[in-house]
Amino acid sequence: MTLKSIPLTDELHAYLVAHGSPPDEIVRDLAEETLAVLPEHASMQVAPEQAAFLTFLTRLLGVRNAVEVGTFTGLSSLAIARGLADGGRLTCFDISEEYTGIARRYWARAGVDDRIELRIGPAGETLRELPHERHLDFAFIDADKTSYPLYWNELVPRMRPGGVIAVDNVLRHGRVVAPESEADRAIAAFNEYVLADVRVDAVMLPIADGLTLARVH
Template identity: 60%
Template sequence: MTRASESLPPELHAYLVDHSAPVDPVLADLAEETARLYPDLTTMQIGAEQGTFMTLLARISGARDVVEVGTFTGYSSICMARGIPDDGTLLALDVSEEWTAIARRYWARDGVAHKVDLRIGPALESLRALPEQRRFDLAFIDADKDGYIGYWEELVPRMRPGGVLLVDNTLSHGRVIDPAEDSAQVQGIRDFNDRALADDRVELVLLPIGDGLTLARKRA
């Protein structure tokens, strides 16, 4: 069971999923295991339609060097790793050995483990330790929401011209427009959305996929 696009009624979402590429056994089993082991954390996993979108985007963009901030149990990393060539690299950053142990099993089962470079530790430190000249083709941010701006500021300079950034949960379950909502998590998303929109290094659109997915392209 994966997260659904919240902007759609259940019946319309079911139709959307039925008319998209079907979820294969690897991703279905990963979603089921994640829901069984972490029933209170299922919203941390992307939905099937978002996963398919990310695979296609990686292929269409010709991405070879990808970075993911926030891996959890590996659903999104599998989707992106499938979309890059066999000699491509996906740098996966997470703080949890427990969650990523599940990811490792499914990377191996899916045959993409050789593409994934997993680094455990605070993602901001891992990003700052990267060479300044490294250039990513595709980036995905899906970690602690009050850290989004920091991740963004480290990643944008390291994207190649024309490179694509994806940022998850940018609607925060609709709470971004609720004036009574003042949690650090929601305010972090609001602050990030404002920062990204004002960033003249990119052009972007906020898509109603999942819980809101910002797609940005670094300008030449």
């Protein structure tokens, strides 16, 4: 028995990835290209175990209508799209044609591009274009950290009862307990906001840089 999650060495992390739907050739190539082309931003990509978890969770929930805020080069959207139920759709929101240009190529290579709609523009504005009724089964937030509350409040009212929102980077590499930057402070405040939000039940998991899962009432 252990009272907290164990730390992951590089060796243990490799073991974990290898024993939980390890990356296929497409995922490996996408990760390698992202690192080669965008070395200073490659850390924005979700971890391989997180991608596997997103596919698993999407399948588990039987997701048909999904939204992603913050697509980058497309690993998380690829993972979600692979888990969608038959006829399912994923709408992605991002501001970069450059980054999502890479994503589009890998969506096509994986054969999921027909399930994904990409909308370019500030998500705080483009999210408002979604139907107002409660129709979303799943949402993934991984974009500008200071805007998390804005994205959250656009999405929660659009989630069906029992729908799930996943929010990335909620631990900020541990800095939420002693924030050092505006983004750190924003995430620490956002975490308190989610904890107090009576519209959801939420749990924070120590996956990658911290992942909050919230089930909407």
